[in-house]
Amino acid sequence: MIEAAGTRPLLPSLGALAAFEAAARHGSFTRAAEELALTQGAVSRQVAGLEAQIGVKLFERVRQRVALTPAGAAYAAEVRGALRTLTGATLNVMAFRGAGGVLNLAILPTFGTRWLIPRLPRFTEAHPNVTINFATRVRPFDFAREGHDAAIHFGGPSWPGAKLHRLMGEEIVPVASPAIVARHRLAEPADVLGVPLLQQATRPRAWEQWLTEAGLDPARATPGPRFEQFAMVAQAAMAGLGLAIVPRFLVEEELRSGALVMPFDRPSRSEEAYWLVYPEEKAALPAVSAFRDWLLAETAGSALSPPAGDPAGAPS
Known part of the structure; x- marks a missing residue:
């Protein structure tokens, strides 16, 4: 039943919500019943009671299957998240044992x-x-x-x-493939201005910081492709797409193997x-x-x- 105004908030039973969520996920009362170890009739009654309690039709009955109404689809997403939260909370409190x-x-x-x-x-x-x-x-x-x-x-x-x-x-350092270093004759910091500088999306100022500390004008640099992750930036550098600037500790393996090299050891400390x-x-x-x-x-x-x-x- 719906509570009167001023009393405790409307809260359907957990059993009804679990039955509704399982039926919504499977599109079937029978499969929901199998998952919950109930009868098909019990699941149907739980869902019918929930619909009566909230006064909203949640399913359309179509032959042997059920389909969510627009209201049911919106409610299912919220209920699924709430049940996931409750499960997580229960596991967390059990950890105190x-x-x-x-x-x-x-x-x-x-x-x-x-x-x-x-x-x-x-x-x-x-x-x-x-x-x-x-x-x-x-x-x-x-x-x-x-x-x-x-x-x-x-x-x-x-x-x-x-x-x-x-x-x-972290310390960030410029790295490139040996082929890029040889092709562009990278011997001093000013040489990077003629090479595409690979960008990392979450560190948009990394190259600007390094160039400024090296006494170079960032406006003269040649921007290269932008990537979402450092692993992609490092892979692009190994493929010869340009110079990357990356945290040294994230490319130690590539530096040891020679897949990447530092054309000059001029690290910059991240802010x-x-x-x-x-x-x-x-x-x-x-x-x-x-x-x-x-x-x-x-x-x-x-x-x-x-x-x-x-x-x-x-x-x-």
């Missing part, structure tokens, strides 16, 4: 594949009961909307409603840094705290980690 749990982590793609994932065996050995689920994000997002527990972020120490821990800075970020209300989750402590210890030995006593390295 021990030292485990699930960590939904958003990572920068190249940082994740080149730096973080190769080190993860050490984390899983120390915390075998913590499972990490990965998603890639290259820009800040809304934790409440997307459901992630934490993120690796590159930028400044600003993320509303979240705690930030500085992990490390921003890598941060671990998570919502304040998730700070006490065992999976979050375990990963935070491990990651801060892992980056403490980096040459680009904050010096001892540096306030920038303290939790915000």
Whole structure:
């Protein structure tokens, strides 16, 4: 029944919502019943009761199948997200029974594949009961909307409603294929002005910073193609599309193998840094705290980690 104004808000039963979401996903009451270990009649009654409660028709019955109405399609998307949130909340609170749990982590793609994932065996050995689920994000997002527990972020120490821990800075260096270096006779910084400069979408000022520090006018540079991820930039440089400017630690393997070379060792220190970020209300989750402590210890030995006593390295 619909509650009167001034009483508790309208809240259908969880069973009715689960039956509706499963029927919406399968387009069938029978398949929803099989998934939920109910009878087809029970699912039909749950959905009918939900429609009566909210006063909106959610399905059109078409022969042996059911099809969502426009209102039903909109409601199904919201209900699916709410059930996912409830499932995540339940798993998180269950983690308090021990030292485990699930960590939904958003990572920068190249940082994740080149730096973080190769080190993860050490984390899983120390915390075998913590499972990490990965998603890639290259820009800040809304934790409440997307459901992630934490993120690796590159930028400044600003993320509303979240705690930030500085992990490390980075040095960016110009790199190219040996063929490009030979073809353009790259011997000194001014030589880069005649070569296409590959762009990275989330670091639009990287080349400008490096050129300015080298005493060169960025307006004289030749912009090259723009890419979304550093892995793509590095691959484009190896293919001979131009000069790239990338964090040194992300291309160490290519530099060792000779697939990429630094035509001159002139690094530039990034003005921003890598941060671990998570919502304040998730700070006490065992999976979050375990990963935070491990990651801060892992980056403490980096040459680009904050010096001892540096306030920038303290939790915000």
